[in-house]
Amino acid sequence: MIHPEVLEKLCCTSCGETELTLGSRRRPDLECHGCGTRFPIVEGIPDLVAPDEAPNPGSYRTETLENVIAGVYDFVAPVMSLAFWRCSPLRYVDHENRALGRAQGGVYVEAPIGTGVALAPVVAPHHDALIIGIDKSWNMLFKAQKRLRNISADFQLIRADYHNLPLQTGTVRSLQSLNGLHGFPDREGALSEFNRCLEEEGFFSGSALVRAKTDVADAVVIRYERYGIYPMLRCPEYLLQQIRATYFDDVRFETHGAVMFFTGQKHDQAATAEAG
Numbered sequence: 024m025i026h027p028e029v030l031e032k033l034c035c036t037s038c039g040e041t042e043l044t045l046g047s048r049r050r051p052d053l054e055c056h057g058c059g060t061r062f063p064i065v066e067g068i069p070d071l072v073a074p075d076e077a078p079n080p081g082s083y084r085t086e087t088l089e090n091v092i093a094g095v096y097d098f099v100a101p102v103m104s105l106a107f108w109r110c111s112p113l114r115y116v117d118h119e120n121r122a123l124g125r126a127q128g129g130v131y132v133e134a135p136i137g138t139g140v141a142l143a144p145v146v147a148p149h150h151d152a153l154i155i156g157i158d159k160s161w162n163m164l165f166k167a168q169k170r171l172r173n174i175s176a177d178f179q180l181i182r183a184d185y186h187n188l189p190l191q192t193g194t195v196r197s198l199q200s201l202n203g204l205h206g207f208p209d210r211e212g213a214l215s216e217f218n219r220c221l222e223e224e225g226f227f228s229g230s231a232l233v234r235a236k237t238d239v240a241d242a243v244v245i246r247y248e249r250y251g252i253y254p255m256l257r258c259p260e261y262l263l264q265q266i267r268a269t270y271f272d273d274v275r276f277e278t279h280g281a282v283m284f285f286t287g288q289k290h291d292q293a294a295t296a297e298a299g
Contacts (some may be wrong), residue, residue: 025069025126028164029152029179033132035060036187037205038274068164093162098255107243108180108232109280115201117285118230120145122199123225125226126152129196132220133157134185135203139167143174150176155195157181157188184213190220200229202282205256214269221289227271228286233259233278240281259283272282 025045033053034041040057051064053071063070092099101112119141123131128151133142136156146154154176158164164180164217183189185200186209197215207213217227234241235258244256259278263285267274271287278284 025064025067026153027176027181028177029155032191033069033189036183036189037072038125041191055274056100065161065182066165066168068182069189070170072182072184073187074121089158089160090162093160093166096163096166097140099138104282107237107280108238109237109240110168110282111279113282114279114282115141116144117118117229118228119199119201121224121286122197122228124150124153124229124251127199128152129222130155130194132190132195132198134183134188134198134200134217135159136161136180137168137204139170141201142167143170146171146174146176146178146281150174152176154178155181155190157178157183157185159184176266186216188216189219192219193222195220195225196222197226197228200227202232204229204231204262205233206252211265211269218269218271218289223289225289227266227285227289228284230282230284231262231279232256233283234264234281236278236281244281253284 028042033043035043035055037058037060038055038058042056043053045235046052046054046061047168049075053069060074104112106108123145132155134157136158139156152242156167159182161182164182168180181189185207198221204210221227232244234244234256248255258259259276262283263274263276265289266285270290272290274285276283276285
């Protein structure tokens with residue numbers, strides 16, 4: 024039901040306790056030994072969103088949109104990427120392959136996982152990695168589960184909030200967020216969580232929509248923001264500044280149309296403190 028190695032790396036999103044066990048009730052769930060919170064497991068996917076968490080309106084609208092488009096995402100996303108964002112979908116697949124390679128047999132996290140469309144073509148050569156896919160949308164998770172159910176790698180899907188990840192500190196070697204940052208209501212909170220979960224000198228990479236690259240893309244983004252779906256987006260340099268401010272070193276980026284791809288490495292904070 025839940026990969027045992029994944030269970031060892033989880034933590035409670037309500038109290039931070041690192042010991043979660045499978046419950047013994049008729050309905051499957053995960054039980055926290057610290058606060059007693061029970062997290063349901065739906066079709067093999069644990070729901071680790073904190074029970075008392077109240078999403079803000081922007082988060083709710085974005086999640087609702089993702090649930091609505093999940094069924095047609097695999098067809099719509101390539102068209103949007105080519106026609107509006109002016110970026111080849113193959114660039115996502117290439118970026119995914121490189122991010123998986125950086126895991127080097129460790130833990131690889133994809134947040135958001137979406138429908139798994141970028142992961143599926145490249146996962147076979149990386150069967151030694153422990154892969155965890157995280158998303159807030161149930162429909163996206165179910166689509167990813169269907170697509171990736173026959174992969175040979177150790178794999179687990181989890182529903183969670185990006186600014187409150189159910190992963191223990193320092194357990195992830197490579198974390199990827201393709202087209203995620205522009206949809207996070209609390210972008211700085213999510214970046215801090217990604218940093219917390221990474222090993223020292225672990226890798227963070229991904230992509231995001233940015234402004235001032237194509238007029239067509241900017242017009243679409245303005246409509247998104249008008250309806251409160253996505254938070255305010257800026258130019259690539261502004262997003263790069265946010266990523267670097269969250270203890271990521273050597274951040275490199277390139278833009279293709281209105282999409283910025285980036286790769287960075289977590290600070291060795293202990294070494295930095297000693298040097299100071």
